[in-house]
Amino acid sequence: RKEVEQDPGPFNVPEGATVAFNCTYSNSASQSFFWYRQDCRKEPKLLMSVYSSGNEDGRFTAQLNRASQYISLLIRDSKLSDSATYLCVVPPANNAGNMLTFGGGTRLMVKP
Amino acid sequence: EPEVTQTPSHQVTQMGQEVILRCVPISNHLYFYWYRQILGQKVEFLVSFYNNEISEKSEIFDDQFSVERPDGSNFTLKIRSTKLEDSAMYFCASTLDIYRGYTFGSGTRLTVV
Secondary structure, eight states: OOSEEEOOOOEEEETTOOEEEEEEESOTTOOOEEEEEEOTTSOOEEEEEEOSSEEEETTEEEEEETTTTEEEEEEOSOOGGGOEEEEEEEOOSTTSOSOOEEOOOEEEEEEO | OOOOEEEOSEEEEOTTOOEEEEEEOOTTOOEEEEEEEOTTSOOEEEEEEETTEEEEEOTTOOTTEEEEOOSSSOEEEEESSOOGGGOEEEEEEEESOGGGOOEEOOOEEEEEO
């Protein structure tokens, strides 16, 4: 299994739809995870952190399933401005380095 | 909100030339990074820097690459003899705590011709 794996998409959804992305990771010892958002030719920006079973911030919900080694991102009531690439990011397991590993990203396109 | 700043935003260089990419991390951060992203591909780790030395580096970060933090604020990436395949967006990032995630700079687009 790749370290961090995502469906590249694109996911094409209408405004107002609910969409979910999954990400699988290989290191079972990883403790915390991140979702970053990246707009075309821009830097990744931190969207959400996931430390325990999940996290919710407005229309965005991130969930963690340690048994199956995947995290998900749910976006409710999609807006045109949500169109971007969503990157799943995994830190090292404790004391195993200090670099984050990025998935390839899932592209979301929200249409009017 | 504190920012990571990178200069220049775009650099065009001839193959074989040396380039220096500059970054000013957030002032109280402790860990500094360079990542790169070739157009259409994933964000790839190059090197991490902590306590004034390289703490990790990837296979990409070969002898052509070096990093410096010369004055306590700037953090530079030097590519000694650029190749066409070095063309990419180079992102600097910093963090106080790896488990809080990074803050990225807006990147330098390097084009080697």
